Amino acid sequence: MEQLKTIGRELAMGSQGGFGQSKEFLDLIKSIGETRSKAEEDRIVLREIETLKSRLSSPNTPKFKLKEYLIRLLYVEMLGHDASFGYIHAVKMTHDENLLLKRTGYLAVTLFLNEDHDLIILIVNTIQKDLKSDNYLVVCAALNAVCRLINEETIPAVLPQVVELLGHQKETVRKKAVMALHRFYQRAPGSVSHLISNFRKRLCDNDPGVMGATLCPLFDLIMTDVDSYKDLVISFVNILKQVAERRLPKSYDYHQMPAPFVQIKLLKILSLLGSGDKKASEQIYTIVGDIIRKSDSTSNIGNAILYECICCVSSLHPNPKLLEAAADAISKFLKSDSHNLKYLGIDALSRLIKISPEIAEQHQLAVIDCLEDPDDTLKRKTFELLYKMTKSSNVEVIVDRMINYMISINDSHYKTEIASRCVELAEQFAPSNQWFIQTMNKVFEHAGDLVNSKVAHNLMRLIAEGFGEDDDAVDSQLRSSAVESYLQIMGEPKLPSAFLQSCILVLCVCVCGLFNFFIYLFYRSFVGSWGNMGLQMENILPHILPGNCVTWQRLIRQMT
Amino acid sequence: MGIRFVLMVNKQGQTRLAQYYEYLNIEERRTLEGEIVRKCLARNEQQCSFVEHRNYKVVYRRYASLFFLVGVDNEENELAILEFIHLLVETMDRHFGNVCELDIMFHLEKAHFMLEEMVMNGCIVETSKANILSPIQLMDKAA
Numbered sequence: 001m002e003q004l005k006t007i008g009r010e011l012a013m014g015s016q017g018g019f020g021q022s023k024e025f026l027d028l029i030k031s032i033g034e035t036r037s038k039a040e041e042d043r044i045v046l047r048e049i050e051t052l053k054s055r056l057s058s059p060n061t062p063k064f065k066l067k068e069y070l071i072r073l074l075y076v077e078m079l080g081h082d083a084s085f086g087y088i089h090a091v092k093m094t095h096d097e098n099l100l101l102k103r104t105g106y107l108a109v110t111l112f113l114n115e116d117h118d119l120i121i122l123i124v125n126t127i128q129k130d131l132k133s134d135n136y137l138v139v140c141a142a143l144n145a146v147c148r149l150i151n152e153e154t155i156p157a158v159l160p161q162v163v164e165l166l167g168h169q170k171e172t173v174r175k176k177a178v179m180a181l182h183r184f185y186q187r188a189p190g191s192v193s194h195l196i197s198n199f200r201k202r203l204c205d206n207d208p209g210v211m212g213a214t215l216c217p218l219f220d221l222i223m224t225d226v227d228s229y230k231d232l233v234i235s236f237v238n239i240l241k242q243v244a245e246r247r248l249p250k251s252y253d254y255h256q257m258p259a260p261f262v263q264i265k266l267l268k269i270l271s272l273l274g275s276g277d278k279k280a281s282e283q284i285y286t287i288v289g290d291i292i293r294k295s296d297s298t299s300n301i302g303n304a305i306l307y308e309c310i311c312c313v314s315s316l317h318p319n320p321k322l323l324e325a326a327a328d329a330i331s332k333f334l335k336s337d338s339h340n341l342k343y344l345g346i347d348a349l350s351r352l353i354k355i356s357p358e359i360a361e362q363h364q365l366a367v368i369d370c371l372e373d374p375d376d377t378l379k380r381k382t383f384e385l386l387y388k389m390t391k392s393s394n395v396e397v398i399v400d401r402m403i404n405y406m407i408s409i410n411d412s413h414y415k416t417e418i419a420s421r422c423v424e425l426a427e428q429f430a431p432s433n434q435w436f437i438q439t440m441n442k443v444f445e446h447a448g449d450l451v452n453s454k455v456a457h458n459l460m461r462l463i464a465e466g467f468g469e470d471d472d473a474v475d476s477q478l479r480s481s482a483v484e485s486y487l488q489i490m491g492e493p494k495l496p497s498a499f500l501q502s503c504i505l506v507l508c509v510c511v512c513g514l515f516n517f518f519i520y521l522f523y524r525s526f527v528g529s530w531g532n533m534g535l536q537m538e539n540i541l542p543h544i545l546p547g548n549c550v551t552w553q554r555l556i557r558q559m560t
Numbered sequence: 561m562g563i564r565f566v567l568m569v570n571k572q573g574q575t576r577l578a579q580y581y582e583y584l585n586i587e588e589r590r591t592l593e594g595e596i597v598r599k600c601l602a603r604n605e606q607q608c609s610f611v612e613h614r615n616y617k618v619v620y621r622r623y624a625s626l627f628f629l630v631g632v633d634n635e636e637n638e639l640a641i642l643e644f645i646h647l648l649v650e651t652m653d654r655h656f657g658n659v660c661e662l663d664i665m666f667h668l669e670k671a672h673f674m675l676e677e678m679v680m681n682g683c684i685v686e687t688s689k690a691n692i693l694s695p696i697q698l699m700d701k702a703a
Contacts, residue, residue, distance in 0.1 A: 029665045029666055032574070032665070033661075033662070035574075036572075041574070071669055074668060074669075075668070077586060078575050078576075078577075079574070079575065080586060080589075080590040081586070082586060099699050100699050100702070103669075103673065103699065107669055107672050107673070107676070111578075111579075111672075114583035115583070137695055137698060137699065140695060144680070147680050147681055172695070175685065175686070176680070179683075179685060182680075182681055182683075183680075183681050186681065209685075209686060209688065209691060212685065212686075212687075213680075213685045213686075216681065216683040216685065249688075251691065252687060252688050255643075259687065260640070260687075261640060261644065261684050261687050262687075264637055264640050268635075268637075300642060300643050300646075301639075301640070301643045303639055304640040304643060305640075307637065307639060308637055308640070311637075339606060339607050339608045340609055340610070340638075340639060340642070342608075343608045343610065343638070344639060374607075375603075375607040375608055376611075377603075377607065377608040377610055377611055378607070378608055380612060413614060413615075414612070
């Protein structure tokens, strides 16, 4: 079936004239599609590069041919090769009068170049001109380009025109002008600080597209300065109400949900505005409750909105009825067969934990299932939940699990993250010093290279100075158990060297704890070379603490 | 609110469309695309449609031979992005009629134009299929 369709399309294309693609293009696409190895693909692309280099350097190429070459250049880069020899042609194409050619030129430039590229300066003039065009589609093409290519330096060149376009008669122009202004705000907030009121105005635009677009910059603004926008809570609630009551045109429906992506944006904004603010929250409760009640849990998008509602509820000032509704929704997510919904359920659970800690208890079994699921994404999410659920009564079990998981991870970025979490939880909730040392040792053993060395030094200082125990017997017992465990670990063949070094230092500190002078000495030699350190220890220590001579000799032998 | 990139990559790891909202050079893109496709290929259909990658997330959805991959910041609603991918496919479907990988290959710029209407500054700005396709249809007519 696929093959028939392919042949059909090829026939259709072959019959097209100048605006269709050439046979050469078709052949290129076909050959790229049929390659079975990277080497083969590279050969084709390199050949294509040579072809394009010669074609592009010859004068008087018809414009639509040039367009095709540009697209072929896009392919070259998409397949991982450099096409910078052709960038200037993309720039030139943006000057063209023909809309399709111009837009293709802009597209190519936005894909090839980043905003700081030298060639951008050649386009700014074109953009300025196009922003003033009578053809609104040309204006739109220019606004698209503004959002990709204008940086802090070039903002002044286009700002006045963009502001004017905020009042353009065509809604699609206004929408893109809003996003252009958003772009300026992202790149240089100061450049538009006097224009912020425009975002408020466009929020009330007749066109839902413009209104919806305005939510993007407003979200960013509210994130940085929530208090200045509290007066808009009522407006946002009203807009959300209108959307949920299906008063937007049907073309914004998606799978029977009215403008769901707009609803989600609004819910995110309301979460920000209601967070930690009882009065603002009270204005939001009703609409969120309504949306939860009317939600469609049979479709993905319906569940996406429901999930967003739960997130909103968890940031608003606590409302028992809403919390109950949220808990019900979470139950359904966790009971679902869909891993996506389980994932959202776990995420929502970790948000509600702060407000209703008991909710975790209710879903213990479901949480454990997720923890043991082979799906790595779900597992990770569940560990995040566990991290938030940890207290002194369950820290041992949780950290134990986390460490086991950490050992199984290959990705060093993630391993570091889990290791830091383990350390954090151990430091915060450790039920006993013994457990604390053992746990930290395990973390160092398996992720020693990744953990911040500061953590290791803190641990050592803790052991050296004691844990502030008044009972000397307990303290020295602690130290000797630490020494024992380190000696044991050092006996193992494969250890990250950073950890080995930490062990040695701790041992030295433990044994010579009372002799600060020696600590200093050992630290000095530790920072120096192994040989030095061994020598120092060998010479000095046995005289100070003869009882531990055997221990030290063992240690030195292992080091050298 | 951040979409970092939208990719269409087939299961052989060949990129069919790449739109980055935060600039990466060619080498970085190649590495990223390879890594992500490998991660997604290692997962089965029952598992989540989301993977964590570095310090952000990738929402992915497979249609026949093609993976649609959207990189998003951690604050994004993953399920909504999953449906955004579907909306994109439905939109392309409406324009191309039963869209397939070849359509995207033969009409790469059109696919990009559609995406340009839908996402700006890494935010979803247009979700009405009529509004997304109208500039493209008008351009076709004028050409």
